[in-house]
Amino acid sequence: MKIALLGYGKMGKAIEEIAANRGHEIVLRVSEDIESYNLKEIEIDVAIDFSVPKAAFKNITTAFKNKIPVVSGTTGWLDDYEKATEICKKEDAAFIYASNFSIGVNVFFELNKKLAQMMKGLQDYSVEIEEIHHTQKLDAPSGTAISLAQQIISENPNKKGWQLDHADKDEIPVHAKRITDVHGTHTVSYKSTIDTIEIMHMAHSRQGFALGAVIAAEWLKDKKGVYTMKDVLSSLFE
Numbered sequence: 001m002k003i004a005l006l007g008y009g010k011m012g013k014a015i016e017e018i019a020a021n022r023g024h025e026i027v028l029r030v031s032e033d034i035e036s037y038n039l040k041e042i043e044i045d046v047a048i049d050f051s052v053p054k055a056a057f058k059n060i061t062t063a064f065k066n067k068i069p070v071v072s073g074t075t076g077w078l079d080d081y082e083k084a085t086e087i088c089k090k091e092d093a094a095f096i097y098a099s100n101f102s103i104g105v106n107v108f109f110e111l112n113k114k115l116a117q118m119m120k121g122l123q124d125y126s127v128e129i130e131e132i133h134h135t136q137k138l139d140a141p142s143g144t145a146i147s148l149a150q151q152i153i154s155e156n157p158n159k160k161g162w163q164l165d166h167a168d169k170d171e172i173p174v175h176a177k178r179i180t181d182v183h184g185t186h187t188v189s190y191k192s193t194i195d196t197i198e199i200m201h202m203a204h205s206r207q208g209f210a211l212g213a214v215i216a217a218e219w220l221k222d223k224k225g226v227y228t229m230k231d232v233l234s235s236l237f238e
């Protein structure tokens with residue numbers, strides 16, 4: 001498979017290594033807008049976008065206009081997600097976005113939904129989310145923490161939204177900490193005066209995110225339409 005890397009930072013380089021180990025070829029590495037490239041002249045099976053919030057929408061939709069399927073893991077640009085999916089459909093292209101491509105986190109997401117379902121009627125417990133990442137991270141809270149909050153909100157009609165740190169009773173507080181060399185730790189806690197229930201995922205490196213993104217690219221290569229990581233991992237969740 002011929003892969004274009006949109007964003008060639010920490011994640012771009014981790015993906016390059018895993019893609020090579022799985023027999024794929026990197027045909028383009030960019031750290032700038034792709035509008036100025038003549039993409040029709042380059043044979044690209046899939047573009048993988050791990051860049052910066054301000055660049056993602058333009059680069060992703062430029063790829064769609066060139067009929068290139070896109071796997072995107074960039075966080076912090078999701079106000080434009082619906083617009084991107086519309087352009088994908090209009091251009092008959094293919095798209096997977098995930099706030100977290102790690103297979104472990106996608107299992108953790110399912111646990112989070114199940115736990116939220118069980119806890120929604122237990123009014124003595126308050127729920128909160130904590131995420132810890134490295135100090136170079138541009139966005140807070142993490143995309144993964146927002147996904148976790150949205151999953152709880154979908155299951156629990158008493159929760160209407162989330163806030164960084166200080167939340168009203170009908171909101172979920174999300175705490176974001178920045179510590180050198182932490183790859184990504186997410187904890188969902190339910191606390192009462194009697195006890196605490198916690199689920200936690202800790203990434204030990206960037207390998208899990210990179211492997212999940214390459215697996216998603218292999219899955220998406222010959223498809224059209226808008227998908228999620230749950231579609232890619234459907235056999236895990238039957």
Ligand SMILES: NC(=O)C1=CN([C@@H]2O[C@H](COP(=O)(O)OP(=O)(O)OC[C@H]3O[C@@H](n4cnc5c(N)ncnc54)[C@H](OP(=O)(O)O)[C@@H]3O)[C@@H](O)[C@H]2O)C=CC1
Nearest residue numbers: 007008009010011031032033051055073075099100101209
């Ligand atoms: N979904 C998931 O599983 C994961 C998502 N992420 C997300 O992926 C993104 C990238 O993370 P990470 O690799 O750690 O960050 P880095 O800062 O290491 O890499 C970002 C890269 O994007 C480049 N860039 C800057 N402007 C543009 C542009 N206009 N077009 C294309 N590329 C550009 C930067 O270039 P330069 O350095 O020259 O500015 C840099 O190479 C973040 O949003 C992060 O939250 C991270 C891990 C997992």
Ligand SMILES: O=C(O)C1=N[C@H](C(=O)O)C[C@H](O)C1
Nearest residue numbers: 075099100137142143144184
């Ligand atoms: O920036 C990172 O590093 C990560 N970002 C993603 C996020 O915002 O959730 C995924 C992972 O936690 C690493």
